[in-house]
Amino acid sequence: MTRAKTLKAALACATVSIAAGLAWAPGGAQEAGPDLIIQGGTVYPGNAAPFRGDVAVRGDRIVYVGPKAPVGAKKVIDATGMIVSPGFIDTHTHIDEALASGLPAARLVLPFLTQGVTTAFIGVDGNGDPDIAATFGTAKKAGGEGVAALGQSTRDFGVNFASYVGLGRVRAAVIGDADRAASAAELAKMKSLVADAMCAGALGLSTGLFYAPQSFAKRDEVVALAGVAGEKGGIYDSHIRDESSYTIGLKGAIDEALTIGRDAHLPVHIAHIKALGTDVQGQAPAIIAMIESAQKAGQVVHADQYPWSASGTGLSAALLPRWAQDGGRSALMKRFADTATMAKMRPEIVENLRRRGGPSSLLLTSGPAWAEGKTLEAIAKERGVDPVDAAIAVLKEREAGVASFNQSENDIAAFMKRSWVVTSSDSSQGHPRYYASFARKYALYVKQKQVIDLKTFIAQSSATTAKMFGLEGRGELKVGAFADVIAFDPKTFGPRADYTHPALFSTGMRTVVVNGQVAIENGEPTGAAGGRPLPRTPKPGSCPAR
Known part of the structure; x- marks a missing residue:
């Protein structure tokens, strides 16, 4: 190719990019090439129409989205036949303990990454710690107030998270x-x-x-x-x-x-x-x-x-009247031992069991080892008691989680x-929604039942969510956005986890990039921890001056 033809081709590429609201080198300056190109996939930018093309990343940002990225990347991932989209955002999760863990492997949150979830909200259901610095794994700077006073996180995370x-x-x-x-x-x-x-x-x-x-x-x-x-x-x-x-x-x-x-x-x-x-x-x-x-x-x-x-909750929350929980577990145990109190409590437990669909509708997902994986109906039959007594026998040992088909x-x-x-997932241990919610929504409600289409699914899992919550630079594939990018196989993306085997990783997620770091490559975890805390900036003037 002659120099004139090369310049002409480069100009044509730049023109396409600018017309689409994209850019390669902002301000016209010559910049280094990309670190990564995800090449040849069907790109769903978020809410916009899909197209066949490339996504290029430099550092933690997207630097190109369009039909053909310039050559010269340090790493190229072939996404031919794949769906390329923004990383998914899960607005209701219970991964607080995983993110606070002293184990780096737990903080990767692989059940999420293998579904393409790159951002999660924690502290839900009223459980958010008021000590936000502790939640984000940061130390407050001496004399500082507000978000700017939070130091760099002392921990590595697999996903981004807000609390x-x-x-x-x-x-x-x-x-x-x-x-x-x-x-x-x-x-x-x-x-x-x-x-x-x-x-x-x-x-x-x-x-x-x-x-x-x-x-x-x-x-x-x-x-x-x-x-x-x-x-x-x-x-x-x-x-x-x-x-x-x-x-x-x-x-x-x-x-x-x-x-x-x-x-x-x-x-x-x-929520949910x-x-x-x-x-x-x-x-x-x-x-x-x-x-x-x-x-x-x-x-x-x-x-x-x-x-x-099936929802997921605690056995106490599902069946016990609220008055019986006044004062916490020690007070509850005394009520269980009191005949008069139980005479009052039992009819209310029976009624709560009815509204939940009966003992066959409650599957214990956690609790005493002898009860896990069984319905309340099965436990009652094994012990030769009625379902109310079976539930109380479980709770006397410890709180239990249930999947409630309702x-x-x-x-x-x-x-x-x-x-x-x-x-969202409402992820909780023992329920398959921790490992498979986004995969299931795609496989069941997009492909099988066709309740929504693929574009809607991706928007509901990325761009729409980011807009709702003001997550600047997240949820879309566009120049300048943070490089949270996924590529999945539309034929094989789906859940493996179910109610009897709740801790199986989903299949078909081929590539996951979190803030420019490749966390999943060829369907396998790399060990990279590219996630970050995402503190929300308070309304200007609403917090003490720093």
Whole structure:
């Protein structure tokens, strides 16, 4: 090729890139070539239309997205036949312990990377530690305040993560497990903890109002704490008070969440939206109508959803009345031993078991070794007792996790189709959603059932999520964005984990890049830990001057 033809070809390539809003060397300056090119895949940039082309990375940023990246990369990955997309964002996870682990292998969070998840939210369900510096693995600089005062993380992580400050942790620190309202002094202390966490980079306030002792918090208390988060630019994220018919009902709980958002003046995010149990199955259209009515009135409301018909929770939360959990486990054990108290408690456990679909619908995913992997019905038969006594026998030894089969596919599909519902896992040990939620959503609801199409799935798992939560530079494949990029085989991407084998890695994820570091190559982990804490910048002027 002559020099003139070479220049002409280069100019044509540059013209295509600029026309598409892309760039190779910002400002026209000559820069070094890319470190990595993912070449020849079908690129889904996020919300934009797919095309066949390349993604180039230098350092931790994307430097080219287009039909043909210039040559000269240090490393080229052939993505022919693959789907190339932004790394997935999981808005509701329980990987807090993994990220805090002293074991580097645990902090890689391989169950997420093998599904293409590169960013996760923790501190959900009211469990976010007010000490954000500890959560992010950072040390505060002497005399500093706010996000800028947080030092470099002292730990390596496989995925990026943001964290909420949680009502449960805040309430426990100030009030404990008691079933009572906060005093004025206690409320002031809780507000101070929330304010400090927000100024240190918390995403917002999370609540788990279904769970004791958070269930003891009345609405005005939650509004007061959510208001502090809202003043500093945060979000209200809620495992709502009732997803079924335990107390105020599903509709009542959605109304409460919307009211809290309006009164506290901040966006509302409904965690793992669902209609749980026989009493409320079929209510998805009514819940959708409530939320979309609020949106039309100007309120910011959105939700996430995991693609499983079985929820995951604790056996106590599923079956025991909240009053029985006042004072924590030691108080509960005394109630189990008291005949009069059990006479009051037993009918309520029977009713909760009914609304969950009966003992055959509860599969123990953790707990005593003799109970794991069995339904409550099977445990009762083995021990020759009724299901209530079987549940109490388990709980007397230790708390147990359950997979609770309680949702209808019609409700799942109805929520999944809404533009304001994004993908999550609600990852918990013993439930296959930890290892397989994004893979299952693709395999079951995109390929098999065709509830949504591939472009929608990718947007719900990346770009839409990033926009909802203001994650700058995440969720899209575009020049200047952080290089969180994945490539998966559309024929083989899918789950291996199921309810009886919940800890099997998914298949078909060929490449995962986190902030420019290749974490999965040819389907195998590399050991690279490219993830970072993602502290949220508080609203300007809302935190003390540094």
